[in-house]
Amino acid sequence: MNLIVSILVALVIGWIGDLLVKNTMPGGIIGSIIAGFAGAWLGSALLGRWGPEIAGFYIIPAIIGAAIVVFLTGLIIRATRRGPL
Numbered sequence: 001m002n003l004i005v006s007i008l009v010a011l012v013i014g015w016i017g018d019l020l021v022k023n024t025m026p027g028g029i030i031g032s033i034i035a036g037f038a039g040a041w042l043g044s045a046l047l048g049r050w051g052p053e054i055a056g057f058y059i060i061p062a063i064i065g066a067a068i069v070v071f072l073t074g075l076i077i078r079a080t081r082r083g084p085l
Helices: 002-021 028-047 059-082
Strands: none
Touching: 002 028, 002 059, 028 059
16 A cells, blocks of 8 residues: 555656656656656755655655656756757
8 A cells, every 4th residue: 555655646746847847757747756756866865854754755855856857857858859959
């Protein structure tokens, strides 16, 4: 049950990060879940563990981290779609 809750929280965090950046995370729901987990890890590494916690996710750093992940992923995808300079 904890795994399902963690996946749902990661999905919501990734979706909010996607909305904040106004960029599209590739992969749909799976991409949002990955952005949520990666954002939680990155946010905790950069900002520490503070704010409300749900299912092991510190929400505020995780959302900020997810926004960074979505932004960087969007930059990388745009750079690779242009082709060589």
